Amino acid sequence: MSLSHSALEKLATFRVNNTRASQETFQNASTVLKSFKRLGDDGWAVLEQLFLASVDVGRLDVADECLRQLGKQFPHSPRVDVLTGIRMEATESPDVVLEYYAQLLDADSANAAIWKRKISVLRRTGKIEKAVEELLQLLDTFYTDVEGWLELADIYTSCNQYIPALQALSHVLLLAAQNPFYQLQFAETAYTAGDIPLALKAFLVAVEMSERDLSDKSPPVGISVRAWLGVKLCSRRLLLNSSPSASNTPVPKNLHLIEELATERVLGVYSSKNSASRAPEGRDVVVGWVGDR
Amino acid sequence: MSSNNAVSLYLDPQIRDWVLFPITLVMILVGILRHYVMVLLQTPPKSLPRAALREQRALTRSQVLRATSANSPIPPTYYKSISRHLSEAFDAGTYLKDGPPKEGDTPKMPPNPMTDPAAMDGMMSGMKTQMVMMVPQMVIMGWINFFFQGFVLIKLPFPLTLGFKSMLQRGIETTDMDVRWVSSLSWYFLNFFGLNGLYRLILGGDNSADSSRDMTASPFGAQAQAPGQAQDYSKLFKAEKDNLEFSEGIYSWVGEGVEDRILRRYGKI
Numbered sequence: 162m163s164l165s166h167s168a169l170e171k172l173a174t175f176r177v178n179n180t181r182a183s184q185e186t187f188q189n190a191s192t193v194l195k196s197f198k199r200l201g202d203d204g205w206a207v208l209e210q211l212f213l214a215s216v217d218v219g220r221l222d223v224a225d226e227c228l229r230q231l232g233k234q235f236p237h238s239p240r241v242d243v244l245t246g247i248r249m250e251a252t253e254s255p256d257v258v259l260e261y262y263a264q265l266l267d268a269d270s271a272n273a274a275i276w277k278r279k280i281s282v283l284r285r286t287g288k289i290e291k292a293v294e295e296l297l298q299l300l301d302t303f304y305t306d307v308e309g310w311l312e313l314a315d316i317y318t319s320c321n322q323y324i325p326a327l328q329a330l331s332h333v334l335l336l337a338a339q340n341p342f343y344q345l346q347f348a349e350t351a352y353t354a355g356d357i358p359l360a361l362k363a364f365l366v367a368v369e370m371s372e373r374d375l376s377d378k379s380p381p382v383g384i385s386v387r388a389w390l391g392v393k394l395c396s397r398r399l400l401l402n403s404s405p406s407a408s409n410t411p412v413p414k415n416l417h418l419i420e421e422l423a424t425e426r427v428l429g430v431y432s433s434k435n436s437a438s439r440a441p442e443g444r445d446v447v448v449g450w451v452g453d454r
Numbered sequence: 455m456s457s458n459n460a461v462s463l464y465l466d467p468q469i470r471d472w473v474l475f476p477i478t479l480v481m482i483l484v485g486i487l488r489h490y491v492m493v494l495l496q497t498p499p500k501s502l503p504r505a506a507l508r509e510q511r512a513l514t515r516s517q518v519l520r521a522t523s524a525n526s527p528i529p530p531t532y533y534k535s536i537s538r539h540l541s542e543a544f545d546a547g548t549y550l551k552d553g554p555p556k557e558g559d560t561p562k563m564p565p566n567p568m569t570d571p572a573a574m575d576g577m578m579s580g581m582k583t584q585m586v587m588m589v590p591q592m593v594i595m596g597w598i599n600f601f602f603q604g605f606v607l608i609k610l611p612f613p614l615t616l617g618f619k620s621m622l623q624r625g626i627e628t629t630d631m632d633v634r635w636v637s638s639l640s641w642y643f644l645n646f647f648g649l650n651g652l653y654r655l656i657l658g659g660d661n662s663a664d665s666s667r668d669m670t671a672s673p674f675g676a677q678a679q680a681p682g683q684a685q686d687y688s689k690l691f692k693a694e695k696d697n698l699e700f701s702e703g704i705y706s707w708v709g710e711g712v713e714d715r716i717l718r719r720y721g722k723i
Binding site for chain 1: 536
């Protein structure tokens with residue numbers, strides 16, 4: 162039985178968007194093992210996808226079969242080496258896996274994919290310092306790797322080191338300047354670090370970026386909601402007690418107006434006029450919090 | 455006798471069957487053969503070691519920083535710290551493949567292609583392509599000269615001046631035959647330049663049978679490039695340091711005045 166057309170399309174979308182919907186992928190693609198030759202070049206990509214999904218789901222037998230087929234077709238391929246490494250990570254001890262990666266990196270010291278897997282194994286086994294060291298080296302060589310910088314920021318944040326996390330995020334912002342999600346992450350990290358003026362500015366920038374195409378004054382949707390909530394949070398805190406900014410960011414002048422505007426926008430989202438019949442969830446909580454003080 | 459514009463020669467049709475088509479066929483096949491030989495001969499590009507790759511990509515760091523500096527997404531403190539760090543690194547040469555130059559080192563000589571293995575490889579592959587291109591050409595020209603000499607093959611559809619007579623009618627020593635009647639060697643040349651389109655159709659755009667490539671590349675071109683690249687980096691880094699200073703001058707944060715913009719947008723100001 163070959164895959165239906167819609168299943169193939171869905172798998173292709175997953176590949177393009179890098180989605181990790183492993184259970185769904187596994188269900189859709191498990192029939193591909195018998196008929197992948199018919200799919201031509203795409204068949205190998207689907208096989209790789211199925212491999213990753215089955216490792217994620219826990220079906221190592223299916224994963225082994227996929228790996229065997231891929232290894233037969235593409236011997237000595239660096240991409241298949243990465244998959245072999247992933248399979249080893251599922252069952253072998255970390256030391257064995259790290260040795261395997263060290264061997265591969267000896268042969269080709271600039272193999273970014275293997276390097277990243279090594280770093281992820283180091284982080285997973287708790288060797289955070291070594292992981293950070295290796296990650297910094299990787300990012301020194303492969304500067305444009307946004308994923309790597311995000312991972313670095315994540316590691317720092319998990320260790321409560323917010324200033325280095327902000328530095329890592331600033332590289333992310335440079336590399337993906339048009340992405341409001343990263344600006345929001347920067348703002349929230351700044352807030353957690355205690356740098357409220359910087360956080361306020363960053364939330365406002367996120368708002369500006371995400372509401373750029375909004376023509377009428379319709380209530381905020383999507384990421385703007387979170388950004389406006391952040392603006393409200395920061396402005397309220399600044400009005401109550403001025404906090405020093407580690408980055409020497411000046412406090413905006415019209416703080417009252419900003420807070421008013423933020424209140425309006427947030428209430429606009431939770432207004433019962435918009436939704437069909439019932440008020441949106443959490444409305445009472447938000448109204449209570451927003452209206453308070 | 456007056457010029458023979460009105461007279462036309464009548465050629466043996468066997469000339470067409472046994473010379474015209476075979477020459478074209480042989481050239482097409484040799485071209486395809488050349489392409490596949492090149493594909494087989496080409497070694498896969500060697501992956502650079504970490505240090506060399508890092509050196510090559512070091513400039514992108516400052517370029518990324520400078521690209522958005524007029525509307526930079528990062529606040530001033532962060533921008534300045536990155537800019538300063540990069541400036542210092544470029545100055546000290548930390549991104550260079552062999553590390554920062556130590557005290558008392560003589561300035562690096564551009565690596566001699568004979569001694570530097572990396573440049574040598576580049577030259578060798580360049581020379582290999584030259585050989586593969588030239589040898590079949592010589593062979594075919596010799597073959598045509600030997601077998602298909604001494605008769606006219608075709609009449610060119612366009613007129614030419616008398617200067618071309620000696621070249622195009624080699625082997626046929628007449629004084630007043632129209633220059634438009636040419637020998638088989640010139641048919642070879644016509645094919646040589648004209649089959650590129652056909653190769654592009656059969657072999658795809660990027661084929662090695664294309665003769666227009668050979669004309670532009672030359673063995674001396676390959677030599678001039680290789681030593682140029684290696685020494686470039688320290689100079690490039692110094693130049694980039696100046697660029698960083700300029701960008702710092704025009705730097706401006708997006709967050710500067712964002713609150714006023716938003717307040718104005720919603721009519722609060």
